[in-house]
Amino acid sequence: MNLNRNELCWCGSEKKYKKCHLEFDEKIMSYKKKGCIVPSRDIIKNAEQIEGIRESARINTAVLDLVAKNIKAGMSTEEIDVLVHDFTVSQGAIPAPLNFEGFPKSCCTSINDEICHGIPDKNVIIKDGDIINVDVSTIHKGYFSDASRMFMIGDVHEDLKKLVRVSKECLDLGLEAVKPWGFLGDIGEAVQTHAESNGYSVVRDFGGHGVGLQFHEDPFVAHVGKKGTDMILVPGMIFTIEPMINMGKPDLFVDEANDWTALTDDGSASAQWEYTILVTETGTEILTN
Numbered sequence: 001m002n003l004n005r006n007e008l009c010w011c012g013s014e015k016k017y018k019k020c021h022l023e024f025d026e027k028i029m030s031y032k033k034k035g036c037i038v039p040s041r042d043i044i045k046n047a048e049q050i051e052g053i054r055e056s057a058r059i060n061t062a063v064l065d066l067v068a069k070n071i072k073a074g075m076s077t078e079e080i081d082v083l084v085h086d087f088t089v090s091q092g093a094i095p096a097p098l099n100f101e102g103f104p105k106s107c108c109t110s111i112n113d114e115i116c117h118g119i120p121d122k123n124v125i126i127k128d129g130d131i132i133n134v135d136v137s138t139i140h141k142g143y144f145s146d147a148s149r150m151f152m153i154g155d156v157h158e159d160l161k162k163l164v165r166v167s168k169e170c171l172d173l174g175l176e177a178v179k180p181w182g183f184l185g186d187i188g189e190a191v192q193t194h195a196e197s198n199g200y201s202v203v204r205d206f207g208g209h210g211v212g213l214q215f216h217e218d219p220f221v222a223h224v225g226k227k228g229t230d231m232i233l234v235p236g237m238i239f240t241i242e243p244m245i246n247m248g249k250p251d252l253f254v255d256e257a258n259d260w261t262a263l264t265d266d267g268s269a270s271a272q273w274e275y276t277i278l279v280t281e282t283g284t285e286i287l288t289n
Contacts, residue, residue, distance in 0.1 A: 128154030188225020
């Protein structure tokens with residue numbers, strides 16, 4: 001859609017185009033002419049949308065804080081799910097995973113060699129020495145947010161402690177690589193380099209994603225890559241960074257019993273942390289962690 005300079009801007013700000021996104025669009029077009037992949041307008045969030053996503057993210061962070069206070073050996077993953085569901089609903093929000101494409105629970109609980117999408121179950125008991133990822137996503141007034149954390153239960157083996165630590169470092173390095181007018185590939189290279197330098201592998205089959213107006217939006221955020229490649233990162237983009245780091249090889253399989261849970265093919269442990277972030281004019285803002 002081509003706008004006259006004096007027409008109202010496409011972003012919904014009610015400002016004239018020349019006073020709002022004209023210079024922004026011209027900069028994007030200059031990258032496109034160089035052959036770069038550029039985001040479409042529907043990927044770029046306006047001020048009202050960003051504020052709505054921030055509020056969803058505030059609830060999402062509070063959910064993970066509640067899990068952090070209560071998770072322990074001896075409890076079932078179903079108990080975690082009940083905590084997540086009840087608190088989310090009490091805040092006037094909805095757990096995004098519940099019934100999403102048939103997913104039966106309000107969060108994902110992935111233990112040890114489970115990479116992601118572990119389904120809470122009353123018969124799955126968290127044990128001393130386990131590492132577990134709890135992934136929660138929230139819908140509030142139509143806006144989505146998404147984040148996950150690793151938890152180490154009791155006396156965890158040093159090898160697993162290192163895996164959890166390095167996976168968090170991978171996330172933080174991926175975040176540091178995000179710069180306005182940088183590239184998605186910058187994130188992938190930062191994550192991949194750090195993981196592989198520590199003897200680990202990065203899962204290719206899953207990655208981060210745009211989020212905010214829907215649960216999963218463009219772009220796909222790969223955690224392997226090459227600096228200076230893939231889509232241009234521009235202010236107003238909101239997406240997750242969520243590297244899944246395996247102690248062994250990156251290969252996986254999906255449990256046929258539930259058609260959801262992804263596990264490492266070689267039985268090695270896996271760890272993941274996730275942020276939802278906003279690209280700003282000067283850097284980034286972590287919305288939920």
